[in-house]
Amino acid sequence: MSTITTEELSATTLLRFATAGSVDDGKSTLVGRLLHDSKSILTDQLEAVERASASRGAEGPDLALLTDGLRAEREQGITIDVAYRYFATPRRRFILADTPGHVQYTRNMVTGASTAELTVILIDARNGVVEQTRRHAALAALLRVPHVVLAVNKMDLVEYKESVFAAIAEEFTAYALELGVPEVTAIPISALAGDNVVEPSANMDWYGGPTVLEHLETVPVTHDLSHCHARLPVQYVIRPQTSEHPDYRGYAGQIAAGSFRVGESVTVLPSGRASKISGIDLLGKPVDIAWTTQSVTVLLEDDIDISRGDLIVPSKDAPATTQDVEATVCHVADAPLTVGHRVLLKHGTRTVKAIVKDIPSRLTLADLSLHPHPGQLVANDIGRVKIRTAEPLPVDSYADSRRTGSFILIDPNDGTTLTAGMVGESFASPEPVKDAAEDDGWDF
Structure with a gap:
C-alpha cells in the first residue's frame, strides 16, 4: 500500500x-x-x-x-x-x-x-x-x-x-x-x-x-488535520457476496471531515458500538489512509450492525448524541416555520422526525438586533430555534464542522426543504423562557 x-x-x-x-x-x-x-x-x-x-x-x-x-x-x-x-x-x-x-x-x-x-x-x-x-x-x-x-x-x-x-x-x-x-x-x-x-x-x-x-x-485553502474531527456518514452498505469476496462487508460514503487510517479505533453512532478499521477501499483499490471529500468504502474488524444514516468516527473523538438541538437557521420556504411545527430533520445521511419546540429569536441583519420570540420565521428570516428529535443524533457544533454541524428541515408532507440550520451558531441570545411547545403531548 x-x-x-x-x-x-x-x-x-x-x-x-x-x-x-x-x-x-x-x-x-x-x-x-x-x-x-x-x-x-x-x-x-x-x-x-x-x-x-x-x-x-x-x-x-x-x-x-x-x-x-x-x-x-x-x-x-x-x-x-x-x-x-x-x-x-x-x-x-x-x-x-x-x-x-x-x-x-x-x-x-x-x-x-x-x-x-x-x-x-x-x-x-x-x-x-x-x-x-x-x-x-x-x-x-x-x-x-x-x-x-x-x-x-x-x-x-x-x-x-x-x-x-x-x-x-x-x-x-x-x-x-x-x-x-x-x-x-x-x-x-x-x-x-x-x-x-x-x-x-x-x-x-x-x-x-x-x-x-x-x-x-x-489564497491558502488547507485543512489542519491535527484539529479536524474525522466523520464518515454511511450512505450504503456493500455486500457483493461473490466467490472472490464471500465475506466482504463494507460501509460506503463520502468523508465529511478529517481523515481515517487502517488500524484506527472507531465508534459507530448513534449505537456506540466500537471496532477497528481493517481496510479502506478507494476507487476499487486498497489504501492506508483517506481524507475529506473522498468517497471510500471502510471495512471493520468486527461484524456489527451498521446501516445508512449511521456515523463512523474515531473512538477518541466521538461527538455526544442528543435529541435536543439548538441552532441558528435560515428559513428558505415560502410557508412559515412555526412553534410546534412537525418536520423531518436531515443530518448527514440520517433523517429523523422532529418538532420545533421554540423560536427564541429572529435576527435583523441590518443592525444585528434581535426580535425575541417571534413565534414564526418566514422566507429569508434568520433566527434561533430549539428542536426535539425522535431519535438521538451525533451532531457537531457548526464552528467545529460545517458539514456535520449543519442540517436541513423538511416538510414531511411533500418533501419541501424548509430551513437550513447551523448547530450552536448565534450572534446573541435573549433571556431564556419556558418552551412554548413544552406541554404539547409529544412523547419525544
Missing part, C-alpha cells in the same frame, strides 16, 4: 467561492469577466452571448449573460437563482456560485455560500456600504466563510479615485471585523472594463495588491 504524507493531504487544488452584493453591483459581470479573461469559456458560448447581447441592443458582449442563464433573469437583468460555474487556471480549479443580490433572494445567498471557502462581496463605488452589503457580510460571518474579498466595483465611474476606495474599504472592514469575519482583502476593480479582475489596472497605479484572480489562485 502507498504512504501519503501530511503535506500531500494538506495540499489543495480546488477553491469553492461565492459572489454576493446588491442588485446591479456587477456580480454576474465580474464572473463573466473572470471566465472571459482567463479564457475559460468556449467559442460557441461567447458567440451565443454576443448574439444575445446584440438582440438587446448592447454594443459589445454582455458578460453577465454567461451566468444569468434563466429567461426571467435575462428579461429582468438581475440574477434570481444561484448560478454555479466551473473553471480552471494552470494554478487552481474553481467552483463558483453567483448568488442573487435582491433582498427577497437572501436564502439563495445562504445556499451558495454554505460550502464556500471564500466569498467575494461586491460594492458599487458610487453607493458605498449599503444595507444589503451589511446583510451579506453578516451571512458570511454566520456561515463561517474563512476568507472574504471586498471588491469595490465600478471604479471607472468614480474616476478611479483612491480616496473613494479607501473610505469604503475602511468602513466595510470595521463592520466585518465586528461580526467576527477572520479576514478581509479589499480590491478596487472595474468588472466592465476589466481593471484588476484578471489583469492589473493601468488606471489605478496607486494600488499595489493582487488582482481578483491572483488572490483566488493564491
Whole structure:
C-alpha cells in the first residue's frame, strides 16, 4: 500500500467561492469577466452571448449573460437563482456560485455560500456600504466563510479615485471585523472594463495588491488535520457476496471531515458500538489512509450492525448524541416555520422526525438586533430555534464542522426543504423562557 504524507493531504487544488452584493453591483459581470479573461469559456458560448447581447441592443458582449442563464433573469437583468460555474487556471480549479443580490433572494445567498471557502462581496463605488452589503457580510460571518474579498466595483465611474476606495474599504472592514469575519482583502476593480479582475489596472497605479484572480489562485485553502474531527456518514452498505469476496462487508460514503487510517479505533453512532478499521477501499483499490471529500468504502474488524444514516468516527473523538438541538437557521420556504411545527430533520445521511419546540429569536441583519420570540420565521428570516428529535443524533457544533454541524428541515408532507440550520451558531441570545411547545403531548 502507498504512504501519503501530511503535506500531500494538506495540499489543495480546488477553491469553492461565492459572489454576493446588491442588485446591479456587477456580480454576474465580474464572473463573466473572470471566465472571459482567463479564457475559460468556449467559442460557441461567447458567440451565443454576443448574439444575445446584440438582440438587446448592447454594443459589445454582455458578460453577465454567461451566468444569468434563466429567461426571467435575462428579461429582468438581475440574477434570481444561484448560478454555479466551473473553471480552471494552470494554478487552481474553481467552483463558483453567483448568488442573487435582491433582498427577497437572501436564502439563495445562504445556499451558495454554505460550502464556500471564500466569498467575494461586491460594492458599487458610487453607493458605498449599503444595507444589503451589511446583510451579506453578516451571512458570511454566520456561515463561517474563512476568507472574504471586498471588491469595490465600478471604479471607472468614480474616476478611479483612491480616496473613494479607501473610505469604503475602511468602513466595510470595521463592520466585518465586528461580526467576527477572520479576514478581509479589499480590491478596487472595474468588472466592465476589466481593471484588476484578471489583469492589473493601468488606471489605478496607486494600488499595489493582487488582482481578483491572483488572490483566488493564491489564497491558502488547507485543512489542519491535527484539529479536524474525522466523520464518515454511511450512505450504503456493500455486500457483493461473490466467490472472490464471500465475506466482504463494507460501509460506503463520502468523508465529511478529517481523515481515517487502517488500524484506527472507531465508534459507530448513534449505537456506540466500537471496532477497528481493517481496510479502506478507494476507487476499487486498497489504501492506508483517506481524507475529506473522498468517497471510500471502510471495512471493520468486527461484524456489527451498521446501516445508512449511521456515523463512523474515531473512538477518541466521538461527538455526544442528543435529541435536543439548538441552532441558528435560515428559513428558505415560502410557508412559515412555526412553534410546534412537525418536520423531518436531515443530518448527514440520517433523517429523523422532529418538532420545533421554540423560536427564541429572529435576527435583523441590518443592525444585528434581535426580535425575541417571534413565534414564526418566514422566507429569508434568520433566527434561533430549539428542536426535539425522535431519535438521538451525533451532531457537531457548526464552528467545529460545517458539514456535520449543519442540517436541513423538511416538510414531511411533500418533501419541501424548509430551513437550513447551523448547530450552536448565534450572534446573541435573549433571556431564556419556558418552551412554548413544552406541554404539547409529544412523547419525544
